[in-house]
Amino acid sequence: MGGTGDTVAGREALIRFEGIGKTFGxxxxxxxxxxxxxxxxxxGIAGHNGAGKSTLMAVLAGVHAPTQGRIEVDGRDAPHYDANAARDAGVRCVFQELSLCANLTVAENMCIVHPQLRGRGWRRTATRLMREKLEAIFPGNGLKGNELVSDLTLTQQQMVEIARGFTVTDQPVRLVILDEPTSSLDAHTADQLLAFVRKAAQGGITCLLVTHMLGEIERVADRVMVMRDGSIVSVLGREQSSRASIIQAMGQHLEAERAPGAARVQTGRDRERHFEWNVGAKRHTRIEASRGEVIGFAGLAGQGQTEALLAIYEAATRHGPSRAKVAFVAGDRGRDGVFPIWSIAQNLDLRWLAGGAPRRRGLVDLAAARAVVEAWRAKIGIRGAAMSAGILSLSGGNQQKVLFARALASDADLILMDDPTRGVDVGTKRDIYQLVHDEAAKGRTFIWYTTENEELSHCDRTYVFRSAAVTRVLHADECTEEALLAASFEEQAA
Ligand SMILES: Nc1ncnc2c1ncn2[C@@H]1O[C@H](COP(=O)(O)OP(=O)(O)OP(=O)(O)O)[C@@H](O)[C@H]1O
Known part of the structure; x- marks a missing residue:
């Protein structure tokens, strides 16, 4: 192990892992x-998809018992470390796959992890605690606490999950695991969270930030643990933890970064529009796209971008002038993307089967199906399990790659993507960007909602949303951070 070693001078040890190993079959x-x-x-905890980050966090949260090694809490051996022991030690976890119950309200969800909230007035107390914590982390969030979780956007659900993790009831919070906490947050809300994380750490709470957004780690982490293939390969101190040094330790060698806007500046203007849709509350918002164009959707999260994508999908699948061969990469992987009891291969070739798959005497050509799955496994680097294994045996980022491959392996000319690189590592993101460029060059049209502003440099034009309407349309060369921010807070529709 390189870097600054295993401990930090002047701070007391909270939990110590020694020789921890974990196998699944x-x-x-x-x-x-x-x-x-x-x-x-x-x-900060970084590493490629499938490096073992979530598994290590699950051991720390007591969800998975390690198959080897020992754990110490406050300097004492903890031979029976499980979820209860972790809780007693003050460990809280904000999971990558959100764990809220959709059919309960925000306040009711509080009681699931804080069962001591009971008796007369429990609902009022739970609502108050939740609102206080939400306000402390995400000022001006507008949530009341009595909303049904299924009515919340993915962003709001992530905010609730985070606030719940930091809420103190009868036991102190001493360590909070944040697994991809900003994956559904826009830049503004992510900034609020990062500022809170720094404050919480200064106040004595250990915060673990597991993320592929290496800039976030660079901003807030005192130390960075870099994992590769199930092991820690480096621990970097604050001064050494630049984005470049983290990527180097991960073993991912990336070419020089492309300057924002440089990618597709020359394309897109004055082309004949092939697709046109009217979306938004009164269908007042017009979205246009040409063949081979990459169109971005931006703005603060939850401003109607996903709804616009769904409206376009609906129009494309109906009979009429807007009909098109369309594929959708769903934003909420757990709810709308993954078929949990199916294999990786079944999850991948599903859309291909639905459109244009070759048939033999009316039956699916199984050899062709296997070839498609194998080609996309190799192309996009799906790693961690055989294609016949259950989809849930893949790490979160690898599941996301399957969803992306599902769309691209199909016959669709129009690909709608709802934040498709969520939880995907930096190397794979580059591969995905290249694939989008290549497929657009072949004439496919992409509509790409992203919560990561840098990704908009891959788009010909970007529609910025505010209150379910478009405030600005920015061409690639106008799509700077400042212009995006200004348009994100603008009120009047363009
Ligand atoms: N329940 C499971 N059954 C079988 N294999 C699993 C299971 N959970 C994780 N794995 C495997 O363990 C390895 C580590 O996965 P893990 O989810 O910890 O990676 P990760 O670093 O968090 O990845 P990501 O960045 O994609 O979230 C992977 O090879 C994964 O396929």
Whole structure:
């Protein structure tokens, strides 16, 4: 292990891992992990998809028992470390796959992880605690606490999940695991969270930030743990934890970054529009696209971008002038994307089967199906399990790759993507950007909603949404951070 070693001077050890290993059947997810989480530090955790980050966090949360190694809490051996022991030690977890119950209200969801909220007035107390914490982390969020979770956007659900993790009831919060906490948050809300994380760490709470957004780690982490293939390969101190050094430790060698706007500046203007849709509350918002164009949707999260994508999908699947061969990469992977009891292969070739798959005497050509799955596995680097294994045996980022491959493997000319690189590692993101460029060059049209502003440099034009309407349309060369921010807060529709 390189870098600054395992402990930090001047801070007390909270939880110590020694020789931790974890296997799932024949898959070795973790091997020989040594690390001490200190009180009041912020640790960034980086690594490629399938590196073992979520598994390590599940061991820390007591969800998975390690198959090897020992754990110490406050300097004492903890031989029976499970979810209850983790809770007693003050460990809270904000999961990558959100764990809220959709059919309960926000306040009711509080009681699931804080069962001590009971008796007379429990609902009022739960609502108050939730609102206080939401306000502390995300000022001006507008949530009341009595909303049904199924009525919330993915962003709001992520905010609730985070606030719930930091809420104190009868036991102190000492360590909070944040697994991809900003994956559904826009830049403004992500900034609010990062500022809160720094404050929480200064106040003595250990915060673990597991993320592929390396700039976030660079901004807030005191130390960075870099994982590769189930092991810690480097621990970097604050001064050494630049984006470049993290990527180098991950073993991913990326070409020089492309300047925003440089990618597609010359394309897109004055082309004949092939697609036109009217979306939004009164169908007042007009979206246009040409063949081979990459169109971005931006703005603060939850401003109607997903609804606009769904309206376009609906129009494209109806009979009429807007009909098109369309595929959709769903934003809420767990709810709308993955078929949990199906294999990886079945999840991948589903859309291909539905449109244009070759048939033999009316039956699916199984050899062709296998070839499609194999081609996309290799092209997009789906790693971690055989294609016949259940989709849930893949890490979150690898599941996301399957959803992206599902859309691209189809016969669709129009690909709608709802934040498709959520949870995907930096190397794979580059591959995805290249694929989008290549497929657009072949004439496919992409509509791409993203919460990561840098990704808009890959779009010919970007529609910025505010209150379910478009405030600005920015061409690639106008799509700067400042212009996006200004348009995101503008009220009047263009
Ligand atoms: N329940 C499971 N059954 C079988 N294999 C699993 C299971 N959970 C994880 N794995 C495997 O363990 C390895 C580590 O997965 P993990 O989810 O910890 O990776 P990760 O670093 O969090 O990835 P990502 O960045 O994509 O979220 C992967 O090879 C994954 O396929």
């Amino acid at each position: 024949r898959v070795r997810a973790l091997s020989d992990v040594d690390f001490t989480f200190m009180q009041g530090e912020c640790v």
